[in-house]
Amino acid sequence: xxxxxxxxxxxSVIGLGSMGYGMAQSLAKGGFAVTxxxxxxxxxxxxxxxxxxxxxxxxxxxxxxxILVIVVVNADQTQxxxxxxxxLLASARPGAVIVSCATxxxxxxxxxxxxxxxxxxxxxxxxxxxxxxxxxxxxLTMLVSGRPEAIAxxxxxxxAMSAKxxxxxxxxxxxxxxxxxxxxxxxxxxxxxxxxxxxAKRLGLDxxxxxxxxxxxxxxxxxxxxxxxxxxxxxxxxxxAVEIFTKDLGIIADISRSEKFATPxxxxxxQMFLMTxxxxxxxxxxxxxxxxxAMIAGLDxxxxxAPEKD
Numbered sequence: 001x002x003x004x005x006x007x008x009x010x011x012s013v014i015g016l017g018s019m020g021y022g023m024a025q026s027l028a029k030g031g032f033a034v035t036x037x038x039x040x041x042x043x044x045x046x047x048x049x050x051x052x053x054x055x056x057x058x059x060x061x062x063x064x065x066x067i068l069v070i071v072v073v074n075a076d077q078t079q080x081x082x083x084x085x086x087x088l089l090a091s092a093r094p095g096a097v098i099v100s101c102a103t104x105x106x107x108x109x110x111x112x113x114x115x116x117x118x119x120x121x122x123x124x125x126x127x128x129x130x131x132x133x134x135x136x137x138x139x140l141t142m143l144v145s146g147r148p149e150a151i152a153x154x155x156x157x158x159x160a161m162s163a164k165x166x167x168x169x170x171x172x173x174x175x176x177x178x179x180x181x182x183x184x185x186x187x188x189x190x191x192x193x194x195x196x197x198x199x200a201k202r203l204g205l206d207x208x209x210x211x212x213x214x215x216x217x218x219x220x221x222x223x224x225x226x227x228x229x230x231x232x233x234x235x236x237x238x239x240x241a242v243e244i245f246t247k248d249l250g251i252i253a254d255i256s257r258s259e260k261f262a263t264p265x266x267x268x269x270x271q272m273f274l275m276t277x278x279x280x281x282x283x284x285x286x287x288x289x290x291x292x293x294a295m296i297a298g299l300d301x302x303x304x305x306a307p308e309k310d
Contacts, residue, residue: 011035011157012055012065014081014088016043018239019101019128020071022135023161027069028052030138030160037061059091067097067157071128074247075104079112089119097122097154103183105251106173113146113172122150125172126158127179131239139163143182145174180255183248184266189223190245191269194290197228201299208232230287234303242289243282245273280307 009032013024016038028034028051036047037055048054055061058081062068068088070078078100082088088098098116100109100123113123123146130140142162144151148170151158158165168174196219200210211232215225230236249270256263272289279295281288291306293299 009033009066009157010064011067011069012037012061013069013071014038014058014061015071015077016040016047017071018132019135020069021047022132022137023069023071023101023128023140025051025136026138027157027160032157032160035061035065058086058088062088062091062093062096064093065096066093067099067154068092069099069101069157069161071101073244074102075108075112078102078104079108082112083115089116089121092119092121094120095122095153097124097150099124099126099154099157101126101128103127103179103248103251104176105255106176106180109176110171110173117147122147122153123172124150124154124158125175126154127175128161129179129182130163134163135161137163142166143168143175143178145169145176146172180248180252183245184252184263186223187245187249187252187273188265188269189221190227190286191272191289193221193224193228194231194272194287194293196224197231198290198293198297198299198301201294201301202297207301227285227287228290230285231290231301234301236281236285236288236291236303238283238285240286241283242273242276242286245286246270246277246282249273 011027011032012035013020014037016036024034024036034052035055036044038044044054070081072078109125116123125146126142126144128140128142134140138161140162141164143166145168168178197207200207211228214220249266252266276289276292279292294301295306
């Protein structure tokens with residue numbers, strides 16, 4: 001992990017949600033001078049009190065930063081942060097590096113990189129994986145692509161945020177493509193894990209024992225092992241929300257159509273996430289797909305039942 005004394009870089013993190021806050025926290029712990037910005041002033045104040053400085057606007061966040069790490073929900077929000085009224089590119093320093101972490105279609109990453117590079121700044125395509133806890137530990141997986149000079153300028157900060165840093169190519173959009181493949185598998189595995197645990201319930205099995213057996217057997221997956229404890233605990237507070245996968249699997253469906261490449265399993269998983277969101281659980285934890293299966297089957301899972309539609 002690099003330190004501020006080694007690099008002298010000043011950073012701003014844009015978007016202090018569960019991932020962005022942890023990433024900003026890990027940078028501050030690594031010795032970097034970090035400014036945080038979010039649309040929620042109370043979150044900015046909390047970060048400033050605990051870890052560094054806060055900015056009241058995008059222009060303030062951009063004014064003195066050498067590296068701007070954007071951790072928002074999607075490509076549209078990233079574009080707004082960069083190019084919208086009062087956006088970062090209106091105030092960013094010449095030669096500043098934009099590190100874009102949102103999951104998006106590869107062509108959107110390429111278009112944003114072109115817009116950034118046209119202004120004399122640098123763009124690093126750096127989608128992330130690992131969850132909020134790993135973000136706070138500086139232990140994310142980062143899937144990075146971009147011009148070598150851009151990556152070199154941001155490398156110390158990227159190292160501080162990650163346990164595994166994959167350099168995947170010299171062109172923005174390659175990192176985005178790798179992340180989309182990951183999200184296809186992640187979404188399918190969550191849907192399959194949810195189906196399996198509720199199927200076990202239908203068979204009259206003790207689902208806690210099912211969890212114990214499956215996590216020691218060939219049918220296990222990282223998502224089964226990570227998400228099914230939420231079902232066992234009846235705790236659907238969002239670590240990663242259902243709506244993340246309606247977005248990401250939706251991107252995959254769009255790419256599938258444009259590339260004329262069938263993704264029937266991912267498409268089925270998308271429908272399960274869409275139905276879960278339609279049942280009122282879009283902002284709940286993505287393990288809520290299990291609650292949807294339970295609703296359909298008339299089964300009770302631990303904890304509170306799924307919300308009733310109005």
